[in-house]
Amino acid sequence: MNVLELPTPALVIDAEVLAHNLATMAAARPGASLRPHVKAHKCTALAAAQFAHGHRSFTCATPREVLGMAAAGLGADLLLANEVLDRDRLRAIAAAQDDARITIAIDSPETVAAAATAGIREVLVDVNVGLPRCGCRPDNAGRIADLARSAGMHVRGVMGYEGHLMALDDPAEQQARVADSVDRLLLAHAAVGGDVVSAGGTGTFHLHDRVTEVQAGSYALMDTHYGRFGHPFEQAAHVYGTVVSATPKYAVADVGLKCMGMDHGNPSLETLDGNGADVWFLSDEHVTFVPHTGVAGVGDRVRLPPAHIDPTMAMHEVAWVASGHEVIDRWPIDLRNW
Amino acid sequence: MNVLELPTPALVIDAEVLAHNLATMAAARPGASLRPHVKAHKCTALAAAQFAHGHRSFTCATPREVLGMAAAGLGADLLLANEVLDRDRLRAIAAAQDDARITIAIDSPETVAAAATAGIREVLVDVNVGLPRCGCRPDNAGRIADLARSAGMHVRGVMGYEGHLMALDDPAEQQARVADSVDRLLLAHAAVGGDVVSAGGTGTFHLHDRVTEVQAGSYALMDTHYGRFGHPFEQAAHVYGTVVSATPKYAVADVGLKCMGMDHGNPSLETLDGNGADVWFLSDEHVTFVPHTGVAGVGDRVRLPPAHIDPTMAMHEVAWVASGHEVIDRWPIDLRNW
Numbered sequence: 001m002n003v004l005e006l007p008t009p010a011l012v013i014d015a016e017v018l019a020h021n022l023a024t025m026a027a028a029r030p031g032a033s034l035r036p037h038v039k040a041h042k043c044t045a046l047a048a049a050q051f052a053h054g055h056r057s058f059t060c061a062t063p064r065e066v067l068g069m070a071a072a073g074l075g076a077d078l079l080l081a082n083e084v085l086d087r088d089r090l091r092a093i094a095a096a097q098d099d100a101r102i103t104i105a106i107d108s109p110e111t112v113a114a115a116a117t118a119g120i121r122e123v124l125v126d127v128n129v130g131l132p133r134c135g136c137r138p139d140n141a142g143r144i145a146d147l148a149r150s151a152g153m154h155v156r157g158v159m160g161y162e163g164h165l166m167a168l169d170d171p172a173e174q175q176a177r178v179a180d181s182v183d184r185l186l187l188a189h190a191a192v193g194g195d196v197v198s199a200g201g202t203g204t205f206h207l208h209d210r211v212t213e214v215q216a217g218s219y220a221l222m223d224t225h226y227g228r229f230g231h232p233f234e235q236a237a238h239v240y241g242t243v244v245s246a247t248p249k250y251a252v253a254d255v256g257l258k259c260m261g262m263d264h265g266n267p268s269l270e271t272l273d274g275n276g277a278d279v280w281f282l283s284d285e286h287v288t289f290v291p292h293t294g295v296a297g298v299g300d301r302v303r304l305p306p307a308h309i310d311p312t313m314a315m316h317e318v319a320w321v322a323s324g325h326e327v328i329d330r331w332p333i334d335l336r337n338w
Numbered sequence: 339m340n341v342l343e344l345p346t347p348a349l350v351i352d353a354e355v356l357a358h359n360l361a362t363m364a365a366a367r368p369g370a371s372l373r374p375h376v377k378a379h380k381c382t383a384l385a386a387a388q389f390a391h392g393h394r395s396f397t398c399a400t401p402r403e404v405l406g407m408a409a410a411g412l413g414a415d416l417l418l419a420n421e422v423l424d425r426d427r428l429r430a431i432a433a434a435q436d437d438a439r440i441t442i443a444i445d446s447p448e449t450v451a452a453a454a455t456a457g458i459r460e461v462l463v464d465v466n467v468g469l470p471r472c473g474c475r476p477d478n479a480g481r482i483a484d485l486a487r488s489a490g491m492h493v494r495g496v497m498g499y500e501g502h503l504m505a506l507d508d509p510a511e512q513q514a515r516v517a518d519s520v521d522r523l524l525l526a527h528a529a530v531g532g533d534v535v536s537a538g539g540t541g542t543f544h545l546h547d548r549v550t551e552v553q554a555g556s557y558a559l560m561d562t563h564y565g566r567f568g569h570p571f572e573q574a575a576h577v578y579g580t581v582v583s584a585t586p587k588y589a590v591a592d593v594g595l596k597c598m599g600m601d602h603g604n605p606s607l608e609t610l611d612g613n614g615a616d617v618w619f620l621s622d623e624h625v626t627f628v629p630h631t632g633v634a635g636v637g638d639r640v641r642l643p644p645a646h647i648d649p650t651m652a653m654h655e656v657a658w659v660a661s662g663h664e665v666i667d668r669w670p671i672d673l674r675n676w
Binding site: 008062135246252 | 345648
């Protein structure tokens with residue numbers, strides 16, 4: 001099938017661009033030095049492609065992602081880089097430990113107790129390195145690790161996500177502040193011990209020489225938010241749409257805010273002659289736009305690079321994989337929800 | 339089960355508030371004078387509750403919504419208030435016409451041809467009444483209707499959605515501009531004919547005395563965007579979350595931007611002692627917030643009224659229905675995607 005014959009809205013992954021992104025990252029951070037984050041795509045088929053590029057360990061954000069990765073045979077070393085208190089979900093994860101190696105983030109006495117009670121075997125101390133989100137204070141990490149060990153769990157090390165430093169415009173400032181965040185993480189690691197020091201993301205993958213692994217996810221498919229920082233990854237995912245209504249002043253395509261992550265603002269839009277467009281607004285099922293050149297007619301196809309790839313993927317049931325204009329595969333987005 | 343024992347994030351509908359909203363609207367616009375829009379909830383169980391309040395006709399935004407409503411036995415009079423060119427989806431809708439009455443919006447020669455070719459029997463002319471989205475010019479509506487009749491289809495009338503007037507702060511200005519939009523719609527109707535003049539939404543339901551029906555959807559569950567305009571509907575849906583990490587300065591709950599529509603900005607957040615909070619930011623799976631009073635501890639529950647209900651519903655697999663704190667039903671959100 002031609003990509004222009006897909007029912008729209010259709011999330012399309014360019015196979016060659018994806019392969020370029022995966023190979024580029026695998027060259028920069030081979031094997032276990034990258035722990036790809038599946039939250040950015042929620043797709044076990046895409047995770048299998050990352051596996052084929054040499055990465056055996058993965059990062060997850062939700063229990064559903066952990067269980068889905070384990071069920072797909074990609075459970076050699078799964079890190080749930082998130083705090084979970086839910087008893088039933090922790091038990092389900094514990095039950096999967098016979099078939100998969102699973103490590104859970106902890107950052108408080110409550111999360112230690114929940115993991116231990118559920119029968120989780122391995123944990124990692126989540127450390128706050130400056131982002132106001134999860135993670136204990138560096139000077140409290142040793143105490144959390146001791147609690148976990150007292151409860152019978154193996155502590156593999158530390159993680160700290162410097163999410164507030166992913167999108168800084170000044171490279172020198174970014175490098176200096178990432179170094180500070182790693183200082184905080186290593187301070188915690190000195191008290192915690194273990195083999196794992198995990199940090200980073202697509203925006204800082206190139207700045208980490210003092211950690212054992214980086215947790216990047218967006219690099220595989222990219223989005224316009226990360227696209228402006230000059231990283232060596234290209235836009236691999238677009239949402240294709242069809243112009244369903246047109247006037248001499250503007251046109252309307254069937255790509256609305258129910259299929260595009262909107263927290264980073266409006267997506268961009270390209271007509272298929274390669275030109276850009278001014279996006280006026282998105283509503284539930286529509287985007288209103290004005291092509292920079294020419295006019296868009298009813299039935300024309302357009303494509304929108306997402307502003308934020310993670311929530312965009314989470315809104316779709318399936319990703320179509322295309323080589324040029326030829327659709328070569330259909331990947332269920334099978335790790336959605338919690 | 340107690341609502342505070344649900345796995346989180348959990349979309350919870352307050353049964354009493356929903357019943358209040360449905361009864362209030364049914365009193366204001368009884369029976370066929372309201373054509374509830376299912377895009378706002380994507381849930382056939384909720385549509386069945388609207389049916390029980392006397393509404394037999396429904397508005398849909400996607401083919402999936404039309405087919406799902408027909409399959410659920412709610413197909414007495416379905417309007418697809420959207421332009422569709424997709425041949426396979428139009429054929430699927432045409433095949434459902436033996437069991438359901440289905441009317442499709444058209445606004446161009448291309449959409450007329452697509453509907454006629456697929457075997458659609460009934461259409462309605464979508465008219466632009468000021469919102470720069472779908473709809474033909476009022477002075478072109480008669481020509482579109484003639485095209486449809488020439489192609490053998492029954493033209494039921496006109497619709498025009500004044501989406502740009504839903505959220506005006508000045509009631510007098512809103513009333514005057516809605517009157518202008520209805521003037522445009524009636525101009526089109528004079529050329530088109532038919533029994534149906536369909537317009538409006540939750541923000542203007544009270545301003546329509548010259549149309550046959552209003553297409554409101556958000557009124558059933560509401561959101562904080564519509565909540566500030568003084569309509570007689572209350573917030574019936576919240577996303578419940580669990581505090582998974584806490585510091586003396588802020589707390590973090592497991593309600594992120596993958597379960598909250600973000601196009602209207604951040605949602606609000608309430609602690610369960612009834613107090614509000616400052617929401618700092620949402621990331622994929624988390625919200626960072628500061629309660630207005632007291633502190634939030636790990637394990638505490640919070641709830642977030644959505645800023646925009648439509649995309650929020652589209653992100654969830656299920657809605658839990660609660661009476662007070664007691665969970666009394668589980669409604670699949672079964673009309674998602676396209």
